Amino acid sequence: MALGQPGQMTHTPRDVGAFGEGLAARFLVDRGMTIVDRNWRCSHGELDLIARDGDCLVFCEVKTRRGTGFGQPVEAVSWRKAARLRKLAAAWLASSGQSAESVRIDVVGILVRAGQPPLVRHVAGVGP
16 A cells, blocks of 8 residues: 655554555565465454565564654564464464464564655564
């Protein structure tokens, strides 16, 4: 979803989130990953992006923010949230029938500020 210039953002939080997820997907693909699934949901929650990084299956949480009043976007993923993402990853694996030599939880934080290009920060291997 295109939001136009970052300085023109007057969109809903859902629009900002969708913009961030699209940007994160492009960021990961540009680094050699392949997107396997997006916005997978079950009764326990949602996985934003699932990607393959070689033999590793990566479950990626995307956090997009317009400012740092509550900290950097990647800081929004607590230990507890990372543990929940692991449970969701197990549920996705069970439902998809796919397998991987290894599994990783990543976070992509995107900071969108008026008049500036978005800042993207990728943290690989978070959580328990």
